[in-house]
Amino acid sequence: MVEPMRDIRALWRESAPVLRRLFFVLLLVAGVQPALAADGMAQPVGDPAVEARVNKLAEELRCLTCMGQSIADSQSSFSSDMKREIRDMVRNGKNDKEIIEFMVQRYGDFVLYRPPVKSTTWLLWGGPFLFLILSLVFLVVKLRKRRGQTAVELTETEHQQAVQLLGKRKDDQS
Amino acid sequence: MRRFLFPLAVFIVLAGFLAAGLRLNPREVPSPLIGKPVPAFRLTQLQAGDKSIGPEELRGKVWLLNVWASWCVSCRQEHPVLVELDQQKKIIIVGLNYKDERAAAISWLNQHGGDPYLVSAVDADGRVGIDFGVYGVPETFLIDKNGMIRYKHIGPVTAEALKTKILPLAEELARG
Numbered sequence: 001m002v003e004p005m006r007d008i009r010a011l012w013r014e015s016a017p018v019l020r021r022l023f024f025v026l027l028l029v030a031g032v033q034p035a036l037a038a039d040g041m042a043q044p045v046g047d048p049a050v051e052a053r054v055n056k057l058a059e060e061l062r063c064l065t066c067m068g069q070s071i072a073d074s075q076s077s078f079s080s081d082m083k084r085e086i087r088d089m090v091r092n093g094k095n096d097k098e099i100i101e102f103m104v105q106r107y108g109d110f111v112l113y114r115p116p117v118k119s120t121t122w123l124l125w126g127g128p129f130l131f132l133i134l135s136l137v138f139l140v141v142k143l144r145k146r147r148g149q150t151a152v153e154l155t156e157t158e159h160q161q162a163v164q165l166l167g168k169r170k171d172d173q174s
Numbered sequence: 175m176r177r178f179l180f181p182l183a184v185f186i187v188l189a190g191f192l193a194a195g196l197r198l199n200p201r202e203v204p205s206p207l208i209g210k211p212v213p214a215f216r217l218t219q220l221q222a223g224d225k226s227i228g229p230e231e232l233r234g235k236v237w238l239l240n241v242w243a244s245w246c247v248s249c250r251q252e253h254p255v256l257v258e259l260d261q262q263k264k265i266i267i268v269g270l271n272y273k274d275e276r277a278a279a280i281s282w283l284n285q286h287g288g289d290p291y292l293v294s295a296v297d298a299d300g301r302v303g304i305d306f307g308v309y310g311v312p313e314t315f316l317i318d319k320n321g322m323i324r325y326k327h328i329g330p331v332t333a334e335a336l337k338t339k340i341l342p343l344a345e346e347l348a349r350g
Contacts, residue, residue, distance in 0.1 A: 064309035067200055077273070078309055081300050106307040108206040 054087050057099055062111050070113065205307050205326045212239075212321045213305035220271050220279055220294035227268070227295045229321055236347045237266040238340070239315040240291070240331070241303060243274040244282035246311040252330035253286045259336060260290035265344050269294030272303045272311055316340060318347045 058072035058079075065078040072083075082103075089099045100112070109115045117125050154162065207213075216228040240256060242249045260267055269291035271279050276296060283289045297303050306315065316325040325343055327335055 064203060081304060085301075085304060105206060106304060107309065108204060108307075110203045 050087065050090050053090050053096075054083060057086050057090075057096060058083055060100070060113055061103055062113055064107060064111065201310060202328050203309070205323075207307055207315075207323045208326060210323055212315070212317050212323055213302070215295070215297075215302040215305065217295035217297055217302060220269065220276065220291075220296050221289070223276070223296075227293050229317070232266065232268065232317070233321060234319050235266055236319060236344050237268055237292075237317050238344075239268050239270055239306075239317060241270045241272050241306070241308050241311050241313045242294075243272045243311050244278040245274065246272075248330045249312050250286060252312055252332070253290075255331050255333055255336065256290040257287045258333075259331075264341060266292050268292055270302065270306070270308075271296050272308060273298065273300040314340075316344060316347075 055072050059070050061071045061082065063069045063071050063074040063076060063079045063082075066074045066076050069079075071079045071086075085102075086099055089102065094102075103111050109121070115121050115124065123130075212229045214229065216226050219225045219227050242253075256267060259265065267290055271294045274296075275298075279294070279296075295302070300308075306313075310328065312330055314327040314331050315323050316327075318324050324347060325340065327340060331340070
């Protein structure tokens with residue numbers, strides 16, 4: 001009764017490293033599989049030149065449902081619909097300006113990551129420069145004021161007090 | 175004391191801006207379609223699959239176009255409000271069944287208190303939705319007698335939104 005038991009143990013001991021290795025290989029394969037699948041899904045369908053243009057345009061457009069992502073980055077159904085529209089327009093020979101115009105007509109300037117300069121957006125574009133100019137003016141005014149100030153003359157007692165406070169030795173002050 | 179005044183003022187202004195920013199809803203993007211004619215479409219009807227519907231049929235009437243879907247969770251919230259509005263017979267409600275399946279849409283209506291729509295247009299691939307600038311469901315458009323979009327409500331229609339905004343504007347449009 002003891003013999004077969006020992007056989008099994010020996011077999012386990014001998015095969016354990018092999019099994020362990022096999023297990024890791026399986027894990028690796030399992031890990032890679034979904035990545036391969038996802039990659040397969042992201043493969044562009046059809047003409048790579050068309051896809052390149054679709055992607056370039058999609059990067060300029062905001063995904064309105066996901067906030068903070070472009071249509072190119074997002075996997076939402078809104079973005080995939082948008083990409084489908086862009087792809088159709090590219091295939092129909094529309095130029096970039098017409099495609100962007102199509103989106104703006106429907107979704108407003110908000111879909112653009114780079115909104116056009118107009119009366120409602122001048123503060124957005126000019127704001128940083130305005131702030132820079134204001135800060136420079138502020139700095140110049142402050143510096144001018146400082147230059148106008150003359151050094152305060154100390155009386156003898158004040159001078160003595162200052163020396164005491166600073167703890168300076170007598171022979172330093174000549 | 176005076177030297178603290180300037181930083182304090184800066185802080186108050188900044189806090190004011192941030193407080194205002196917190197109150198804004200980033201999901202409410204103003205529609206560029208307000209004041210523009212309703213996009214043309216011709217779609218099959220939900221309940222009668224052999225018939226179609228387009229905005230021309232509603233010329234001369236003030237109507238609401240409500241974008242809905244059976245997969246839309248917030249639509250459940252607004253549905254009783256729309257059913258009640260339909261019973262009051264104050265305004266025509268047309269549905270745009272957005273990216274949905276016919277069978278699922280019809281059974282959803284039956285499960286959630288009935289069909290408040292005069293007719294629902296089936297926009298299975300969402301193309302008409304894009305023409306309307308739809309990016310989240312539900313959305314509701316108020317359209318005047320001349321087929322102009324006059325107002326857009328984003329998110330579920332509430333009794334309060336109807337009372338304070340949508341219905342007063344609709345009455346005004348019906349008179350004028």
